[in-house]
Amino acid sequence: MTVSIDTTRPALPQIVPPARTSGTDGRPLLSVEGLSVSYGGTTVVRDVGFTLERGRSLALIGESGSGKSTVAKSILRLLPAGESAVSGSVSLDGRELFGLPERQFRPLRGRLLGYIPQDPSSALNPVRTIGSQAHEAAALTGESDARVRRRDILSVFERVGLPDPERVYASYPHQLSGGMLQRVLIGLTVLPRPALIVADEPTSALDVTIQKLILDLLSDLRRDLGISLLLITHDLAVAAERADSIVVLKNGIVEESGSSSQVFSTPTSEYARQLHADVPALNPDRYRIQRGAASGTTPADASPAVEVHAATKRFRARDVDVTALDGVSFTVARGTTHALVGESGSGKTTAVRLLLGLEQPDAGRIEVAGTQVHGQTSVGLRGLRRHLQLVYQNPFTSLDPTWRVSKIVREPLDRFHVGERADRARLVEQTIEEVGLPASVLSRRPGQLSGGQRQRVAIARALIVRPDVLVLDEPTSALDVSVQAGILELLSRLQREHGLSYLLVSHDLALVRQLADTVTVLQRGKVIESGAVDQIFARPKHAYTRALLAAIPRTSPGPGHPIA
Amino acid sequence: MSRSYGRYALLRAAQAVIVILLAYVGTFLVISVLPGDPITNMLRDPQNGLTDDEIQQVVAHYGLDKPVVIQLILSLGRFVTGDLGFSLQSNLPVSQLLGDALPSTLTLAGTALLLSVAIAVVIAYGVQYLPSRWARGVLRSVPSLFLSVPNFVVGLILIEIFAFRLHAFTTIDPDSAAATLFAALTLAIPVSAPLAEVLIANLDHESRQEYALVARSRGLSQARLFARHLVKPSMLPAVAMIALIVGELLGGAVITETIFGRDGLGTVVQKAVTSQDVPVLQAVVSLAAVVFVTVNLLADLVSPLLDPRLDATSRRKATRERDATSERKLEVPA
Numbered sequence A: 001m002t003v004s005i006d007t008t009r010p011a012l013p014q015i016v017p018p019a020r021t022s023g024t025d026g027r028p029l030l031s032v033e034g035l036s037v038s039y040g041g042t043t044v045v046r047d048v049g050f051t052l053e054r055g056r057s058l059a060l061i062g063e064s065g066s067g068k069s070t071v072a073k074s075i076l077r078l079l080p081a082g083e084s085a086v087s088g089s090v091s092l093d094g095r096e097l098f099g100l101p102e103r104q105f106r107p108l109r110g111r112l113l114g115y116i117p118q119d120p121s122s123a124l125n126p127v128r129t130i131g132s133q134a135h136e137a138a139a140l141t142g143e144s145d146a147r148v149r150r151r152d153i154l155s156v157f158e159r160v161g162l163p164d165p166e167r168v169y170a171s172y173p174h175q176l177s178g179g180m181l182q183r184v185l186i187g188l189t190v191l192p193r194p195a196l197i198v199a200d201e202p203t204s205a206l207d208v209t210i211q212k213l214i215l216d217l218l219s220d221l222r223r224d225l226g227i228s229l230l231l232i233t234h235d236l237a238v239a240a241e242r243a244d245s246i247v248v249l250k251n252g253i254v255e256e257s258g259s260s261s262q263v264f265s266t267p268t269s270e271y272a273r274q275l276h277a278d279v280p281a282l283n284p285d286r287y288r289i290q291r292g293a294a295s296g297t298t299p300a301d302a303s304p305a306v307e308v309h310a311a312t313k314r315f316r317a318r319d320v321d322v323t324a325l326d327g328v329s330f331t332v333a334r335g336t337t338h339a340l341v342g343e344s345g346s347g348k349t350t351a352v353r354l355l356l357g358l359e360q361p362d363a364g365r366i367e368v369a370g371t372q373v374h375g376q377t378s379v380g381l382r383g384l385r386r387h388l389q390l391v392y393q394n395p396f397t398s399l400d401p402t403w404r405v406s407k408i409v410r411e412p413l414d415r416f417h418v419g420e421r422a423d424r425a426r427l428v429e430q431t432i433e434e435v436g437l438p439a440s441v442l443s444r445r446p447g448q449l450s451g452g453q454r455q456r457v458a459i460a461r462a463l464i465v466r467p468d469v470l471v472l473d474e475p476t477s478a479l480d481v482s483v484q485a486g487i488l489e490l491l492s493r494l495q496r497e498h499g500l501s502y503l504l505v506s507h508d509l510a511l512v513r514q515l516a517d518t519v520t521v522l523q524r525g526k527v528i529e530s531g532a533v534d535q536i537f538a539r540p541k542h543a544y545t546r547a548l549l550a551a552i553p554r555t556s557p558g559p560g561h562p563i564a
Numbered sequence B: 001m002s003r004s005y006g007r008y009a010l011l012r013a014a015q016a017v018i019v020i021l022l023a024y025v026g027t028f029l030v031i032s033v034l035p036g037d038p039i040t041n042m043l044r045d046p047q048n049g050l051t052d053d054e055i056q057q058v059v060a061h062y063g064l065d066k067p068v069v070i071q072l073i074l075s076l077g078r079f080v081t082g083d084l085g086f087s088l089q090s091n092l093p094v095s096q097l098l099g100d101a102l103p104s105t106l107t108l109a110g111t112a113l114l115l116s117v118a119i120a121v122v123i124a125y126g127v128q129y130l131p132s133r134w135a136r137g138v139l140r141s142v143p144s145l146f147l148s149v150p151n152f153v154v155g156l157i158l159i160e161i162f163a164f165r166l167h168a169f170t171t172i173d174p175d176s177a178a179a180t181l182f183a184a185l186t187l188a189i190p191v192s193a194p195l196a197e198v199l200i201a202n203l204d205h206e207s208r209q210e211y212a213l214v215a216r217s218r219g220l221s222q223a224r225l226f227a228r229h230l231v232k233p234s235m236l237p238a239v240a241m242i243a244l245i246v247g248e249l250l251g252g253a254v255i256t257e258t259i260f261g262r263d264g265l266g267t268v269v270q271k272a273v274t275s276q277d278v279p280v281l282q283a284v285v286s287l288a289a290v291v292f293v294t295v296n297l298l299a300d301l302v303s304p305l306l307d308p309r310l311d312a313t314s315r316r317k318a319t320r321e322r323d324a325t326s327e328r329k330l331e332v333p334a
Helices: A068-075 A102-108 A130-141 A146-159 A165-170 A178-190 A208-225 A236-242 A260-265 A270-278 A288-296 A348-355 A378-385 A405-416 A421-434 A439-443 A451-463 A481-498 A509-515 A533-538 A543-550 B002-033 B038-044 B052-062 B068-080 B094-129 B133-140 B142-148 B151-165 B177-207 B210-217 B222-260 B265-274 B278-306 B312-331
Strands: A030-039 A042-052 A057-061 A084-092 A113-116 A196-200 A228-233 A245-250 A253-259 A306-317 A320-332 A337-341 A363-368 A388-391 A469-473 A501-506 A518-523 A526-532
Touching: A030 A068, A042 A057, A042 A068, A042 A084, A042 A245, A042 A253, A057 A068, A057 A236, A068 A084, A068 A196, A068 A228, A113 A178, A113 B210, A130 A146, A130 A165, A130 A178, A146 A165, A146 A178, A178 A208, A196 A208, A208 A228, A208 A236, A208 A543, A228 A236, A236 A245, A236 A260, A236 A270, A245 A260, A245 A270, A253 A260, A253 A270, A270 A481, A306 A348, A320 A337, A320 A348, A320 A363, A320 A501, A320 A518, A320 A526, A337 A348, A337 A509, A348 A363, A348 A469, A348 A501, A378 A388, A388 A451, A405 A421, A405 A439, A405 A451, A421 A439, A421 A451, A451 A469, A451 A481, A481 A509, A501 A509, A509 A533, A518 A533, A518 A543, A526 A533, A526 A543, B002 B068, B002 B278, B038 B052, B094 B133, B094 B177, B094 B222, B094 B265, B094 B278, B133 B142, B142 B177, B151 B177, B151 B222, B177 B222, B210 B222, B222 B265, B222 B278, B265 B278
Parallel strands: A057 A228, A057 A245, A113 A196, A196 A228, A337 A501, A337 A518, A388 A469, A469 A501
Antiparallel strands: A030 A042, A030 A084, A245 A253, A306 A320, A306 A363, A518 A526
16 A cells, blocks of 8 residues: 555645444435436336445446446436436435535535546546646635645645655646546545545456555545445456445346445345356456366367567667567467566566567567468468457457448458358358357347357357467457356357467456466566466465456455465 | 747748749749730830830840840849839839838738737637627628628728718728728728638637636636637637738738729739739839749747747746656655
8 A cells, every 4th residue: 555644744634534333424425316317208217225324335237238327417406407307305414415416516516425437537627737727626625725736636636645645736638547547637626625426337447456545545545534435346356346335236126225335245136146247356267167177178288379588679769669578478378368467567468569560579589380471471470460460458449440340240251262162151141140149139230239249250250260378358358247258258269169269468356366377477578477377366376466366356354364 | 948949930031032942033033934025015116116226225234135044133133132123104113113102011911910810819719709609600690691792892891881872981992991991991891701710610629628628617707718718729720810811911902902092002903914914014023923932931920929839849838847856756666
């Protein structure tokens, strides 16, 4: 934990944390009753109700489309005006919010009710300095002296663990990392001391290790300042770890609600049980049994599917040399899954680009299925790519939105002249069926498909030329937990049936533990640890690996239960 | 920022100079291939009563007997040193003619530019925030109306209503402040339309960004949100457009000056065209090129100052620092 908690700072005088057992007047801080929201006739939230006591935290959990963000935005009264119809009752601190005219509600914004958004990189005005925007938050304390406000801002920046607050103050948003921006936003939200903070998936746009630090920071501030938290998330593990109680939403309806430990350990609804089973961190061995057969029977003498030996790649950015990869070696044994792990900037992406022949290494040797990749001509690379296909991270951008699914999946066949033209349509249908999609999607365009369906189409496109190796570049990071589980299920089935070798690129160690047999941990272009997944997870040697492991949410709710 | 921005500015300025010179060469060549030689025509006019010898002397003086390439080089040399020659019509120095006409036109075009930006901002704000959906819809169609009514019709309507009916200004004194304002309005209305379209689209986009939501969650009022957060990012793409608009304003000024009876660049151009006054035409075209290129240069130079994201240097530095920071965080695992 990098954040030093010092509640004696002058600008943030210590306040007495409210007693957890009793509200000031016995009434809950936030009470939502019969909340329904509809957009143009379509009801997206139906009769949702819950209460949140003063100083406590509540997690609203569900997949995308469950209406959890809509609930949050209607409490904040930030739904687009004129497009949505809201009914029900939301009372905060004894005040009914829905009847209030905007003129009377506006003074409560920020002061009583704070908001931490999902994607910090778009949550600050890109053309104004952070300092100038921070003054808007600092002004909510009623402080009229700009110099005092500035001091408040700098001290809250320090409080949320930002190194060099002066520099942050003078920076523009694009000059800071996502983690730093989220610290800025959290700092600005707590600065006016609201009674309630609504955090809408506050970490889903951040790297895993940063996620943990940000959630820790939120928990600390909440405890020290006595702020209540309404946390919106799709991750049951995060919800259980960070909130006192949980409300599970599905299709805009409350499926289940109760204390965290209750919902987590003895879920009563089928959906909550499903959510539990889908979280990678909670089910490390989910796919191990079905994969066991494939990975166990690999002949020892078979050449590896992928071999990278001492690959080095440097980039020149105007005046500085950046060594993206520094003597990196790893192998993927046939029929197994190897994971490349590391944060943004660790060299994962460069390694994949070298493997695909998109870049040439400055030194080292790269072989796929016994054929060398480095120094190949474009014609040679084309042949090679039949053996090596890529499933890209974001299915929302990796499929041409103007093409029909049938054309997308068929394209590699035409490109590589596979089979007779007449056979290709049949092969497309067969592959679509294999990835678990109905034949009816063939005539649709990507825009008409869900995220999970799109990723299945991307997998079908890669699979159709029957490659030996699939490179999976963060294949589920853009998807909800429950959709992720379906994709992972599919990938492990395909591996078993076709003897595929996977190179999994990820920063999510919970996912790696579920899916991979061996793992290489990269940091700043260097291999710092590699070996069998079981061994690395049980006995990490390097501090960096331990930090990555610590980012996996704990397997049981409440503090003091590290990973078994 | 400083060094790479300086290099960028220098490069763009050099490009601008080249464009201006090319524009001059282009006009020179076009005029020289036109059939008929206006200077000799004028000299040969029997009314002037010049002998062949005298004509030869004048022609030699102007270098008109030399090959076109030599003439071009001589002419370019004079242009670069600021010598624009003499008007064939009035025998006055061209620089003096332009100098007399320019202030009036610049006042007109400058006022029109400010008005067009103001009109565009008001329309865009109204389209975004008017309480009545109906009024918003009506306002949204205003730019296309502005665009489809010709400049001179607007001018005549304004004169009819404000000069003749309401007596807000008189057409007898076209250089009075009120008359200038209405002339500028005539010029501004069609020009504001594309600007308003761009602003409306950008405001739509920006107000849907998460940062607008976050700012609202801090209790900012609609007007403050608009003024402090949305205007600047919405205007940035319009800066490049304003540069193009200046070109339109210069063109429109000719017509507007005629309608309102103002003496300006428009009048000079009109006379020069009818009398084939080549040095004046050459100078006016070059002036237009200079103005156009300069305004575009300014837009290019100002954009990176207004939009911090366009500054490549700070981004590179930031990336390095960002790597260093995430590093630091990881070295102290929880």
